[in-house]
Amino acid sequence: MTGLVLAVALGLGAYGVAVLEHWASTGRFRVAGPAISALALLGRESILPRKPDRLFFETAPVLLLVAAVLSLAVLPLAPGLIAADLATGALAFNAALAYVLVALIMAGWGPDGAYGMIGGWRFLGQLIAYAMLVVMPITAVAMRAESLSTVQIVASQEGLWNIAYQPLGFALFALAGMAMAFAPPFDLPTAAGDLAGGVEAEYTGVRRLVFRLGRMVLILSVASAMTVFYLGGWLGPWLPGWAWSAAKILAVASAMLLGGRMVPRLREAALLEWSWKLGIPLALANIFIVGLIVLVVPT
Amino acid sequence: MSAQLFFLAAFGLAAVWFGIVVFRTHSMVRSALALLFSQTAIGAMFLVMQAEFLGILQIMMMATEMSIMAIFMVMFMMDPGGLGEMDMKHQRKLSLGAGAVAFAGAVAVAFLAEWGRLPASIPGAAEQVRLLGLELLGRSMLIFESAGLTILTAMIAATAVAVQPPQVPDRPAGGPGAAGTHGHGGHGGHGAGGHDHSEHGDHAGQDHAGHDHSGHDHGGHDHAKHAHAKHDHEGRGQEKHQAHSGHEDHGGHEGHGEHGHAAHDQAGKDHGGQAADSDDHAGHDHSGHDHGGHDHDHGKDHGKDHGKDHRKDHGHGAERDRPAPAKAPPGQHRKGHEENGT
Amino acid sequence: MSELTQYAILFALAVGIVGLVLSLYALARAIGRNKPEPGKDVPATAGQLSRDPVWVRYHARYYGYALLFLAFDMEMAFMYPWAVVYRQEGLVALLDMGVFLAILFLGLLYGWSQGALRRQ
């Protein structure tokens, strides 16, 4: 039963994110927009490049979708509503999202096109920038919760949400999360302006549909991770647990998609320098501060 | 129990199969990602054996690290796309022998070693992480700290091998300095944790550092307009002239004058401060060489004695001169004002 | 529910998604057929045909960062179990990890001073 509810929640969540993304990119809020473009993509030819690495070209979209869905599977919507409550859930979320990089390298290298290849290797540089800023804040969250299980992490935020408890960690995790979902301004691998679609340039038809579905679920997964780790998941006074989760996730997703378009696209060199020269020292400081607070403030 | 065994065998076979694909494929990226999925299969085996923390850790860390190995293999291996179908297997007999010996050793250890009793009950995943944490802070704190030291040495070694310290000291201040692109980087640094598979890379790096990479003599085809290594214009240093550090060999070719290389400033060439070059001419420090203006003659004379040094050092019959890299233009003081970012 | 069933659920989820994708592909194939035409399958570069393979030795400029990243990735592996037992162990855990992080921060500063943290 929970499986069915989770499947429906996943579908609705992904569609909600798709509507937000459609609104952010085309400027018009049309609820039917994503459905129409999905059906249109289904109807278009799916062109196979001439001398591709066929294995890479085929597995990239599927791997992206599988990685996004698995990362969602360890995040709870409500106390009992979780696909797999692993004891190391926070780690599993990060492990699943590491394969987004593998999918994008495959998508970039597979079709043997210049734009895609450059986009793919650029995303590896982007990972080197954001990976540490995802993992270190999660460690600080686990320190407070004394466990890596996502349900425990949400339960530990009973009194005070982590956004208030460790705001620095939240800021770093938010930026790194947007970089992980390559949402603007971090859309280096699929940059419209300088790579004309980059890694997803060569995908048409149904393969492109699966690729974009993977992207939507990825944005949903990053948004729900931010909710679970920092915004107290299902905790909330009046509404039932799942309603709070859904509201927070959609709020975070719309903030990510609409806010991100205010800032010009970042250069990869600048992203790397900012994250290694400023981000990682801040993340280490965040761990240290949280360490002190955890010792001083008895729960 | 049988389902667990089945999945354990399935993932084991998958790991072995991906391991075989690593060596049978011609494309470098395919072999790197095959190794990646082989590690993932091993991570899945950990999960089947209910060692959740190790399994998830294996799956997570190997994905990023094997991708980094993939980019190093693509950078330093001959034909990364595998288009030339080149046979990459070297020393076939030696490696087959070594493989057989290793396999025999592993099987022997598996069967002969004393593994002790199978534990009655496996602690839960959360409990395992807690126990591991206590272990780190308790009995094996020394190992934990020495691991920190080994990682530190790995970082220092990797940086020393792969990265050439910049002439303009990189601004340690918070804001990122200018994205400068000069200095000569060595080849294929060794990834920490010694799992760098690009033995070609080491070889080339080793080869490169010690071996005089007898720069292919470019004398004949140097085009004024086709200067290969244009100067680095990343930073807006105050130099206004455009210095082409062409691959000009001044040693043996006096006849080059009439080729009409009009504005051919040798400053760039003299800056060939490559690792191989600099260790030969320890005293011959180019970096401080401030050319300021567009001084052609000075460069030319300097070029000559530079050329002569070469002949003395290498004692080769043929005139050898290394192609000048696109060195930082002379006296480039990059003001770090053009950092950019969020 | 025991951990093994959770792993089984994750594995089933992955296989289910692959099945969903394959059924989508079958549906698309039923709707229409692809027609091979000259020039259609060449990688598209904005209105020009670039037919030559681009699988060359790509010059990534971030190898300075990549090497330090490998070391930091190793370091993270130690920090997860430490984080779980941190509250229980108290000050000794803080000092212990403080030393560990200081050592590694030293490596970061060394890399920084040697110019690893820039676009090579």
Added chain:
Amino acid sequence: MTMEGAREFTPLPIFGALRRLVAGALARDLRALVVPGPDVARALGLDLEAAGLIPAEGPRQASVLVVIAPLPGKLRDAASVAYAQMPRPRALLALGGNKLSPLPAPDISAEPTQAGLETAMRQLRALISHASFAERVSEYSAPTVQSRIVYTCPMHPEIVSDEPGNCPKCGMFLVPRETSAALQPPAHEHGTSSMAAAAIAPDAHDANPDHAHGSEANSYTCPMHPEVISDQPGNCPKCGMTLVPAGKDENHAGHGHDHSAHHHHDSQAGANSYTCPMHPEVTSDQPGNCPKCGMTLVPAGEGENHAGHGHDHSAHHHHDSQAGANSYTCPMHPEVISDQPGNCPKCGMTLVPVEEASTGGPGDHASQGGHDHAAMQEGEETGWLERIEPGFMSMVEMTQGAPRSSDGLQMEWITVPFGPFFPGLPGGLVVEFLLDGDTVVEARTTSLAGRGDLLAEGPMPAAGFVDMLGARMPLAPVSYRLLACRAIESAAGARPGAETEAARDAALARERAASHLLWLAQLGRQLGLPRIESRAAALHRTLRRADPQDLRAQIPAIRRLSRQLAAARLLTRRLRAVGDLPDPAAWTGPAGPDHSAAGRLAARLADMEQALEAAAAAPALAIPAVQEIGAASGHGHAMIETARGTAHLHVTLKAGRVSSARLQTPSAAHVALVGPLTAQHELADALVAVASLDLDPWEIDA
């Protein structure tokens, strides 16, 4: 009602309804690739988003090709390539004329006005929802997309020939490679496609002499070192071989062929050149040791195929020291061993002699006594390698000739075109970057929108000339009409009235402001700022045909936009690092004290506001039209400040008709800045730098 770009389907029972549903969705999700570019569509006052067309980044994401009709030939060819690469079902919408030769007949054609576009969209939706799937469709193939198989050597991409065979330089089998058939083989060998897998482009650049010199006749090259090129016959400075004429097109490779019979290092003349028997590519002028394996260098001149037989005179030559039959192996496939020379069966490379005791350990190395250790420090380095791994292709040897990147690594460079319909560049401009990873090494800019000389069809009447010049420059029609009027009037000596002059200046000022807004929209799209792009495009639409009162109403909104842009710290930080002009004198466009892209942005915003005030202050606005000049004749010159810089026009009149005209446009001058601006820059920065120049491809005639 049939559609040219429909998609084939096999009729299945239950999927008919789903197909209709999908066709309906296709009709409502229209992704448009605008040819020549969204900036030209906006300049004509078309609002594609309002009409329901979502801009697509490339042909793969597009379902409708919107062609704004009067296109020069080269742009039509590029449009046919883009059309061929669009996935079916695809539609072709032509605005303003429908003879688009390589493209098929347009499905829908309409007037290039917003009303025309709206009606066309209704017809297009109906057509797609009914005819996007068909049982039978005809294949679209244009000459521009045909391909031809040529054969090239994986290791020496400059060797190209029409039939399979061996590479004259290393003997490897030539591998087939596709190249476009329509283009004349050699001249365009570089134009569109880079070399094969081992694409060490700079060598390829030099190797093809006629590319460098243009005229094929008088360039000489060395058969063994094609990168050696000189204008008169003589000896190759490297190996002393006599230089051969580079020859017309194919026979360069053909010429190489007759060498392939014997070992590629035969050197007919050059008595004084020495080479190493084991590493033929190592050559020098005087005797000594081979840097690679330390063997003494032998005179290269005397034998035809000296690789075959061992050398007699060098006593300690390690080949001769093994008695018995010396065996040969392939450098790349060591397991291929044969006892007589020839080609490796697996890759076709010429087999090189190998030492007998290759598998022996270091122990018996001394007994071989081949190398004297003292002199050759490097020899020792690779000597032991040769014994363990005969013919090991070390990367250092492979990258011998490759030029180094700025951090000293020798990587392979690829030539990537950022073509006429690139979302980050003005429509019609092609920038071909030679990329080292994602850093630009060399940039070559051409414009496919140029239309050749002005008076192609002979002398024109004055009014016709003004209209022609206005129509030729869609991005700045008013400026060039005014330029033509002033030039003709100065030639005819007529002086227009004061208020027509003021009205004309006001129209010019309005167009300057509109052109800057157009540039802002283009920059917003490239940097990923969709809000800036949509606001700038909306302001441009209202401004384009506004009279002074509307202009005055627009000023506050435009001032708000420019203040917001000036205050955007992240945008200015990003632009300050980019597009620094090496010599500001060459830049005639709006410029402030700061010569970076941020400086030009600030200058354009200031210029826009100032132009708006001037246009709003004028009593009336009038599109420049030429006065009645009767049958005057004479020579005239005019110069005006367009939004992109100063444009000059020299005109000679003969009896009221324009007999000769010479136009100098700012963009034609600024194109030369692209090279130094983008060298050694990251790709994204290079494209922003090119965008900051605000080049108008229609003004560039290359």
